[in-house]
Amino acid sequence: MLPAQRRQLILExxxxxxxxxxxxxxxxxxxxxxxxxxxLGRLAEEGKLTRVHGGAVRDRxxxxxxxxxxxxxxxxxxxGRAAAALVHDGQTIMVDIGTTTLELARQLRGRRLTVITSxxxxxxxxxxxxxxELVVLGGxxxxxxxxxxxxxxxxxxxxxxxDVAFLGASGIRSDLAVMDTTMVEVxxxxxxxxxxxxxxxxxxxxxxxxxxxVRICGPAEIGAVVTDAPAGHPGVxxxxxxxxxxxxx
Numbered sequence: 102m103l104p105a106q107r108r109q110l111i112l113e114x115x116x117x118x119x120x121x122x123x124x125x126x127x128x129x130x131x132x133x134x135x136x137x138x139x140x141l142g143r144l145a146e147e148g149k150l151t152r153v154h155g156g157a158v159r160d161r162x163x164x165x166x167x168x169x170x171x172x173x174x175x176x177x178x179x180x181g182r183a184a185a186a187l188v189h190d191g192q193t194i195m196v197d198i199g200t201t202t203l204e205l206a207r208q209l210r211g212r213r214l215t216v217i218t219s220x221x222x223x224x225x226x227x228x229x230x231x232x233x234e235l236v237v238l239g240g241x242x243x244x245x246x247x248x249x250x251x252x253x254x255x256x257x258x259x260x261x262x263x264d265v266a267f268l269g270a271s272g273i274r275s276d277l278a279v280m281d282t283t284m285v286e287v288x289x290x291x292x293x294x295x296x297x298x299x300x301x302x303x304x305x306x307x308x309x310x311x312x313x314x315v316r317i318c319g320p321a322e323i324g325a326v327v328t329d330a331p332a333g334h335p336g337v338x339x340x341x342x343x344x345x346x347x348x349x350x
Contacts, residue, residue, distance in 0.1 A: 102130075104140070107130055107132070107140060108140045108143060108144055110130065111126055111130065111137070111140055111141070111144070112144055112149055112150065114126065114129065115150055115157055115158065120153070120156060120157065120158035121156050121157065122155050122156035123137050123138060123141070123155055123156050124155075125156070126140075126141075126156070141156070141157045144157070145157065145285065146241050146250065146251040146252070146285065147241050147242075147243065147250075147251075147285075151284050173305055173307065176305045176306070176329045176350070177200060177201045177204045177305060178204050178207075179329055179350035180201055180204065180205075180303050180304075180305060180327050180328065180329060180350040181201065181202075181203075181204025181205040181206075181207060181208050181303070182204075182208050182350065183327050183348050183349070183350040184205045184208070184267060184301060184303055184327045184348075184350075185205055185208035185209055185212075187265070187301060187325070187327075187348065188209065188212065188214065188265065189264075190212055190213045190214065191213060191214070192214055192215070192263075192264040192265065193214070193215040193216075193217065193262070193263045193264050194214060194215070194216055194217070194263055194264060194265045194266070194267060195216075195217045195218065195258075195261075195263045195265070195266040195267065195293045195296065195297055196216055196217070196218040196220055196223050196267050197218075197219070197220065197266070197267060197268045197269050197289070197290060197293060198219055198220045198246060198247070198248035198269060198286060198289070199220065199269030199303075200222075200269075201269050201303045201304075201305065202220060202223065202267055202268075202269050202303060203220065203222045203223055203226065205267055205303065206218075206220075206222075206223040206226045206227055207226055209227065209230075209233065210226075210227070210230050210233075211230065211232060212230075212232060212233065213232045213233070214232075214233050214234070215233070215234040215235075215236065215263075216233055216234070216235055216236065217236040217238070217261055217263060218235075218236070218237065218238065219237075219238045219240065219248055219249040219250070219254055219289050220247065220248060221242070221247040221248060221249065222247045224237055236261070237249070238253070238254040238257045238258065238289075239253035239254055239257055240252075240253040240254030240255075240257075241253075243285070246283070246286075248286065248289075249289075250285045250286060250288075250289060251285075254289055254292075255288050255289060255292050258289070258292035258293060258295075258296050259292065259296075261296050262296055262297070262298075263293075263296055263297040263298070264297065264298055264299065265297055265298070265299050265300070265301055266293040266294060266296065266297035266299070266300045266301070267301050267303060268290055268293065268294070268300060268301070268302050268303065268317070269302075269303055269304075270290075270302060270304060270308065270313070270317060271283075271308070271311060271312070271313035272308050272309075272310065272311030272312050272313050273302075273304060273308055273309050273310075273311070273326075273336060274310075274312060275310065275336075275339075277319065277320040277336075277339055277340060277343055277345075278316050278317075278318075278319055279302060279316070279317040279318050279319070279320075279323065280311075280312055280313030280314075280315065280316055280317065281313045281314075281315050281317050282313040282314055282315070283315075284314065284315050287315045287317055290317050290318075291317060291318065294317075294318055294322055299324040299325075300318075300322060300323050300324050301323075301324060301325045301326070301327060302323050302325070302326045302327070303326075303327050303328075304326055304327070304328050304330075305328060305329050305330075306328060306329050306330040306331075306334065308328075309330060309334065309335075309336035310336070320340065320343040320344070320345050321343075323345050324345070324346065325345065325346040325347070325348055326340055326345055326346070326347050326348070327348040327350055328347065328348070328349065328350060329349070329350045330349075331349075332349065
């Protein structure tokens with residue numbers, strides 16, 4: 102059996118059972134536990150499962166990028182336009198994965214910038230723009246969400262610097278922790294925060310109160326939030342009280 106075939110069968114086993122242990126998988130496929138660990142590591146890098154102690158569990162079922170892009174599209178467009186107004190010509194910016202950050206990219210067409218991104222939809226959007234120097238991170242392609250993840254992308258970010266990082270997220274908790282549901286994306290987001298002088302979070306009103314399984318950062322690491330939430334929204338009030346600038350779209 103080819104390694105790719107074995108990994109696909111391992112993934113199907115984990116999805117059917119919602120999880121499996123290394124020992125169980127090694128016995129099922131007549132390979133060593135080390136081989137199973139390598140396979141699980143590869144599948145985790147591809148964002149297809151989550152490693153846990155002694156095995157792996159399936160990731161939350163994730164809707165395709167194209168479907169998410171159509172949700173709250175008018176709000177995302179306003180947020181993208183407001184975020185683009187924060188960008189100055191000549192700057193170097195980082196653009197995170199996501200559909201709201203894609204709207205930001207659409208508003209940057211024709212600008213003189215350097216854009217560093219792990220978002221393949223942003224690459225497609227800005228590829229025709231000769232005035233934009235486009236830096237694409239390496240890594241493993243997550244086809245369903247059109248992003249690049251893994252140690253190659255993380256390592257690349259360690260060698261780069263930017264004026265502003267524009268991030269997306271799954272939700273903002275009541276304690277203002279910024280959360281994400283996809284574990285494999287979080288190291289990329291954290292690396293962007295570390296590489297940029299300022300971090301701007303793009304979050305529509307629906308993100309307030311939504312939860313994720315992994316914490317990206319706290320309010321101290323966010324310079325501003327661009328949102329369509331009204332001024333009196335409890336989340337907006339809490340952000341401002343924590344010293345985070347709020348830009349209303």
